[in-house]
Amino acid sequence: xxxxxxxxxxxxxxVVLGVVTLVFALIHLVPGDPVDAMLGESALPxxxxxxxxxxxxxxxxxxxxxxxxxGLVRGDLGTSFRRATPVTALLxxxxxxxxxxxxxxxxxxxxxxxxxxVLAALRARTWIxxxxxxxxxxxxxxxxFWLGPMLILVFAIRLDxxxxxxxxxxxxLVLPAITLGLxxxxxxxxxxxxxxxETLGEDYIRTAKAKGLGPAVIVWKHAMRNALIPxxxxxxxxxxxLLAGSVITETIFSWPGVGKLLLEGIRTRDYPVVQGxxxxxxxxxxxxxxxxxLLYAWVNPSIRFGGRx
Amino acid sequence: xxxxxxxGRRRMLRRFLAxxxxxxxxxxxxxxxxxxxxxxxxxxxxxIAQDLAGRLSPPGAGHWLGQDSLGRDVLSRILVGARVSxxxxxxxxxxxxxxxxxxxxxxxxxxxxxxxxxxxxxxVLLAFPGILLAIALGAVLGPGLDHxxxxxxxxxxxxxxxxxxxxxxxxxxxxxxQAAVALGAGRARIVRKHLIPNLLAPVLxxxxxxxxSAIVAEASLSFLGLGVVPPTPSxxxxxxxxxxxxxxAPHVAAFPGIAILLTVLxxxxxxxxxxxxxxxxxxx
Numbered sequence: 001x002x003x004x005x006x007x008x009x010x011x012x013x014x015v016v017l018g019v020v021t022l023v024f025a026l027i028h029l030v031p032g033d034p035v036d037a038m039l040g041e042s043a044l045p046x047x048x049x050x051x052x053x054x055x056x057x058x059x060x061x062x063x064x065x066x067x068x069x070x071g072l073v074r075g076d077l078g079t080s081f082r083r084a085t086p087v088t089a090l091l092x093x094x095x096x097x098x099x100x101x102x103x104x105x106x107x108x109x110x111x112x113x114x115x116x117x118v119l120a121a122l123r124a125r126t127w128i129x130x131x132x133x134x135x136x137x138x139x140x141x142x143x144x145f146w147l148g149p150m151l152i153l154v155f156a157i158r159l160d161x162x163x164x165x166x167x168x169x170x171x172x173l174v175l176p177a178i179t180l181g182l183x184x185x186x187x188x189x190x191x192x193x194x195x196x197x198e199t200l201g202e203d204y205i206r207t208a209k210a211k212g213l214g215p216a217v218i219v220w221k222h223a224m225r226n227a228l229i230p231x232x233x234x235x236x237x238x239x240x241x242l243l244a245g246s247v248i249t250e251t252i253f254s255w256p257g258v259g260k261l262l263l264e265g266i267r268t269r270d271y272p273v274v275q276g277x278x279x280x281x282x283x284x285x286x287x288x289x290x291x292x293x294l295l296y297a298w299v300n301p302s303i304r305f306g307g308r309x
Numbered sequence: 310x311x312x313x314x315x316x317g318r319r320r321m322l323r324r325f326l327a328x329x330x331x332x333x334x335x336x337x338x339x340x341x342x343x344x345x346x347x348x349x350x351x352x353x354x355x356x357i358a359q360d361l362a363g364r365l366s367p368p369g370a371g372h373w374l375g376q377d378s379l380g381r382d383v384l385s386r387i388l389v390g391a392r393v394s395x396x397x398x399x400x401x402x403x404x405x406x407x408x409x410x411x412x413x414x415x416x417x418x419x420x421x422x423x424x425x426x427x428x429x430x431x432x433v434l435l436a437f438p439g440i441l442l443a444i445a446l447g448a449v450l451g452p453g454l455d456h457x458x459x460x461x462x463x464x465x466x467x468x469x470x471x472x473x474x475x476x477x478x479x480x481x482x483x484x485x486x487q488a489a490v491a492l493g494a495g496r497a498r499i500v501r502k503h504l505i506p507n508l509l510a511p512v513l514x515x516x517x518x519x520x521x522s523a524i525v526a527e528a529s530l531s532f533l534g535l536g537v538v539p540p541t542p543s544x545x546x547x548x549x550x551x552x553x554x555x556x557x558a559p560h561v562a563a564f565p566g567i568a569i570l571l572t573v574l575x576x577x578x579x580x581x582x583x584x585x586x587x588x589x590x591x592x593x
Contacts, residue, residue: 018429019436022434023445137578141574145548146548146562149548149566150562241438241439244440245439248532267534278437278441282441
């Protein structure tokens with residue numbers, strides 16, 4: 001296991017370096033001057049020079065890159081141009097809200113997808129299965145930037161059951177979590193159905209049936225235990241998509257997380273903030289993927305010893 | 310040989326035509342293509358003409374889907390917006406599929422360090438989940454249709470490259486390719502006669518799902534103010550405009566969303582049907 005961990009960590013190093021380089025290049029190598037973009041066309045030359053110097057843009061590109069890498073190692077992502085606050089402090093302030101929303105969205109997806117997927121697998125090729133598949137495809141297809149406003153319209157404005165926006169209590173979490181989680185619910189429903197169907201065809205399930213075990217015990221104690229492995233893996237891999245999706249959901253519901261921070265950074269052309277948020281989301285995603293792989297190897301020895309393609 | 314291939318094709322076509330979801334998807338997708346083609350000429354009003362006296366009017370006789378915050382006709386904007394959305398989808402899919410297929414085929418055939426370098430690059434790009442990289446690029450490049458297409462293509466080719474590389478690696482080991490090599494067939498002939506025909510089905514399935522993703526991504530960027538520049542109608546920016554008036558005029562946000570939902574649902578149904586009919590595994 002130790003050699004697998006070391007090997008997997010080693011393959012993550014070039015990816016992390018690549019991500020860091022790409023995020024650096026995004027701001028520094030694209031056509032146009034970031035200072036012009038930040039200050040607008042009406043800025044005076046002296047203001048431009050001052051900002052260029054403050055951002056270190058007057059130094060050679062390789063020096064800037066080395067400085068950027070050095071800062072990263074020390075946990076320094078620069079200072080927000082608009083708020084004069086370190087970007088890491090802003091991220092630390094906003095990350096808990098995004099983590100809360102993302103985990104709530106995962107809970108919503110699981111609560112919807114597991115029963116629906118299990119039901120579809122147990123009643124394969126019946127109208128229940130077709131209905132569940134259609135519902136799953138609807139979940140995958142509905143855009144969250146439309147679902148959010150429609151949920152607000154029905155449950156906050158018309159029925160007045162839930163608040164429109166903010167983060168004052170659990171009630172505030174319901175609509176954003178559904179908005180963010182419904183797409184994942186669709187993907188998970190399909191995965192649960194196919195994974196359980198495959199497991200139900202295995203020999204040990206036939207043995208369990210022959211032993212006279214009841215259907216509930218067979219499904220929940222025997223089949224689901226194995227069917228859950230790909231489902232949990234998929235959930236972990238979709239964690240990053242939820243983090244990216246939070247940009248839109250947080251904007252709709254004024255949820256004070258990193259997604260909203262990113263959009264505020266974009267609107268005010270605060271590039272250190274944009275750079276910091278994009279980098280933090282990508283690196284979180286890489287870390288979650290790494291953790292998933294390690295957990296997967298831990299529960300499945302054939303990967304540890306045989307290698308994984 | 311050609312008889313067997315014809316029978317196989319006929320069987321696929323029969324499976325496709327018998328797939329209810331595929332037929333629903335085909336009907337929806339064809340409907341959207343027709344709307345995008347003729348939309349601007351059948352739009353009842355000028356999609357950018359403002360009528361402030363009628364702002365936020367509900368659906369009625371003169372304006373079937375109502376008017377937006379500047380009094381513009383929602384139906385006309387949806388019809389013209391269909392062309393914008395579908396054009397972005399088609400361009401992004403064509404460019405991404407072409408680049409991705411070429412890269413995937415080249416690295417799959419070349420192997421060695423070429424494959425290693427390309428796959429590490431793919432890993433780096435895949436470390437940006439969802440449309441995060443497109444948002445970042447949109448933020449740096451600024452809004453605009455060409456920037457949106459560029460941002461979506463930068464990440465779009467990766468999925469095709471991974472798919473095609475995997476297919477090429479698997480096909481290289483298949484007996485009919487080994488036999489062709491043993492009979493002295495050149496690399497170009499093997500690619501033309503054996504690889505490309507076998508790559509078409511999975512790429513087609515991936516392109517159908519990719520089109521749905523590209524349409525949602527364009528609308529997402531426009532919703533965030535990073536996509537199509539106003540007053541050009543885009544379904545995403547129409548929803549963004551409408552969500553400010555949900556209480557007084559829910560129709561402004563509701564109808565463009567329904568247009569996106571039907572388009573994406575149609576493409577996803579079609580993709581599912583194609584995958585089942587062509588017996589392609591692992592694309593979604």
